[in-house]
Amino acid sequence: MTDFPQFDSHVAARMVAADGSGSGGLPGYLGMKIVDVGPGVLACELEVTAELLNPFGAAHGGVISALVDHVLGAVCMPVVPLGSWPATSEFKLNFTAPARAGTMRAEARIVSLSKRTAIVRVDVTNESRLVGVAQGTVTVMAPR
């Protein structure tokens, strides 16, 4: 529904080229890797390792929510003015099935974009099974 004439393909290419291996912090610990970026869309993956499973063999919900939080801002990076910063201001997440070991993939899509605000939807799959759906707001912070 939304066009993205301002989409910066160089920014997008750099996001994919960075293979995530140098990321520290939470994205680094979880092994998040941005695998595809287009106008208003982005995909990010991580491997659910044994380390991330609870005693029942399901991934901690925080793995999914951290991934959701990550892609909400990331999908906006190539469509906001250079120097500005997309910050997640809120999101809502429904878990639809337990996530197991294997690849977890979040696909984010901007459904509405104004100067200061983007509304984004996210689908999270685990070995192709839908494990979560989310919807959130990203606020575009002006350059400092």
Next chain:
Amino acid sequence: MTDFPQFDSHVAARMVAADGSGSGGLPGYLGMKIVDVGPGVLACELEVTAELLNPFGAAHGGVISALVDHVLGAVCMPVVPLGSWPATSEFKLNFTAPARAGTMRAEARIVSLSKRTAIVRVDVTNESRLVGVAQGTVTVMAPR
């Protein structure tokens, strides 16, 4: 508004006694530590270390969302029938201020509890400043 006659203080005591140091996975990586458990209430803390900060000095939103997800289920543990399992089915989180280095604390409170469902609110503070508020649903899974 809600009473919790079924509150099991032994379960609560065990949750606090477990000092978190043995936790693996995401809670272990983030250093989540349950510090207080009462009937329908629970507090959990973690230290926002330099490792968890982004280049702007703010904690990744996934740290807060993982903490929220964690306490949603945990606060229900001492009030559900033995052997059953509280699973977060959805939540919504608003970020109210950037989280910096220092102690982050989530306080969860059950506002509604039926046989199968709890509705829980969470306040997250960072060095006493409110950084996030959440509301979610926990589904009580029957013993297997």
Next chain:
Amino acid sequence: MTDFPQFDSHVAARMVAADGSGSGGLPGYLGMKIVDVGPGVLACELEVTAELLNPFGAAHGGVISALVDHVLGAVCMPVVPLGSWPATSEFKLNFTAPARAGTMRAEARIVSLSKRTAIVRVDVTNESRLVGVAQGTVTVMAPR
């Protein structure tokens, strides 16, 4: 992503045939009319009349939220066992633009369905402009 082999086309046909003119209560006041029902999808429309506008010429947000609430349950009607009842247990709604006079249309789509729970997304347009997006949970209540 989801199939609906249990879809009951007779129930669906009856929902569309009922032209809404006999509805009392809030749906009747707002003039909600179900215009299309398929397996896991449903569209419902209403006319934003002058009566529903605030002094700034925008529809009260409650018009959109009531429409969202309505379609969340309605889209589940033809796919739940006969005699059971789909009840909205929670939803989240983002407003993406002010709604003006003219036709408002909500399209609901079930993205996940289990025995007891459906997760549904809703897009709301106003004269073809996106004015709101929602996501919610419907609980299937067993026959009494």
Next chain:
Amino acid sequence: MTDFPQFDSHVAARMVAADGSGSGGLPGYLGMKIVDVGPGVLACELEVTAELLNPFGAAHGGVISALVDHVLGAVCMPVVPLGSWPATSEFKLNFTAPARAGTMRAEARIVSLSKRTAIVRVDVTNESRLVGVAQGTVTVMAPR
């Protein structure tokens, strides 16, 4: 947690003095009446009449959601700069019990307020029973 030095008691008094009987539109149809306004808090009531009940004797969820939407903006009115306008940008609502005939009351409380954004929580009761809890964002629109 939040102070409201800018609270305008004259605005608040006018909101309560307006007894709602002159309101048209959705608030008028539902009979919403603001009964109490303080710094960062507001209460609004309506009567759940037979007209608003479904065949199962429960109020349509849209009655609750419209009330929630209404108080989200209203509670901000006395604390935003004169001439600016508080617009609900999103909210999330959990239904905790069916609402029946009788008085429905929504109490809103601002939990965070910055220049452009307020985060608000709402409790909805029906004859003193909790029927819904909500959390949402209000954006302060600058004067035109």
